Amino acid sequence: MNIIDIIERTKNSQPLSSDEISWLVKSYTAGDIPDYQMSAWLMAVCLNGLTEEETVALTLAMRDSGDQLDLSCIERVTADKHSTGGVGDKTTLIIGPAAAACGIAVPKMSGRGLGHTGGTIDKLESIEGFRTELPFERFSTIVNKTGFSVISQSGDLCPADKKMYALRSATAAVDSIPLICASVMSKKLALGADCLLLDVKCGSGAFMKTREDADKLAGLMERVGNAAGKKTRAIVTDMSAPLGNAVGNALEVKEAIELLQGKITGGALYDTCIELTANMLELAGKGSLEQCSAMAKEAIASGKALSVLRATIALQGGDPNVCDDTSLLPAPRFSYTVKAAHDIEITAINAQEIGMVSLLLGAGRLAKEDRIDPTAGIVMECSVGDKISVDAPLMTLYSSFCSDFSEAAVRALNAVGYKDLGKVNNY
């Protein structure tokens, strides 16, 4: 096989065979194909796409490029959930414990945040002492005890994706639906859970900005997962505004705990968590979607889900008392409240921009090696549709790294779309 011929064929929209795709991925991972030729092929994919058969072949070749986890030691049915990335998305901290409280196991390997989206590992590490780098044996023991554990990605999982994603990031080749599908699905298939729920985010804070693209990615991932023999379902959820009120690591843990304590019983975060948990349970064979939705609600209302989180935190070295007293989470040194300058009605909240402001405050990282501030972030005090009186709070910004909020406050205010209700603020 010959790399120039392969690039030429994809450039001319002529499909490759599974063997050719497998050879391409293997040769690139082994260092036998240089970055410039792989970049040319990836750009040809960005421009021309791949057939579904090619996407399945690419996904499987990437999955097979490294280690695969064997979860057969987990006693319950296992379910994994993957979100395509959003702002304020703390759903894993809620649905993992809720699904575990309903009798399935949720063994999760998660990543750190990069850019405007947060990562579950960063959120959990804001709990004092919580360890996410655990050997597989410890991870599986915790899953068998509580039904839920989260660790950071380790081992040599999907090395092809690591190399290809770095190239795509450096060559404007990230936003290709077949490449995103193969990248996400190869990692999820390598993790080995019995069922897989994909939460494809759609809106200003997501990779997929339009419903049409989100539906395309969701459908493709679902078909690729099922073609690879994994019970897979993909659902599209809204990311046009931050999910819930809190954005930032410790702030999001606090909001997740408050929901599990029964203090939040409606709204987008609660509804999304119930929908995701119900779908995981149904995939895992726990009943109809309606029954599973009722089970998810009961697991939260009864406090059983919070008990799972408490036990998992204790077993991973963190202080379980945060589940009863969120003031034990790290507190920010500085804060600033952004207020309405007029009487207004909120028409939109740009999730991506709120994510970027949170990053600016210290909650996220632009480069992988950046240090983050676990206390930093934003608590939204308004939602789309709310009428806000002059001088009432719109949001509060938090940081321990910086006390000068001037740039962040202007950007945060610009992220809020509103209709002026006509009364002018005179000072």
Ligand code: URA
């Ligand atoms: N997340 C991934 O893991 N891969 C992509 O290609 C995009 C988002």
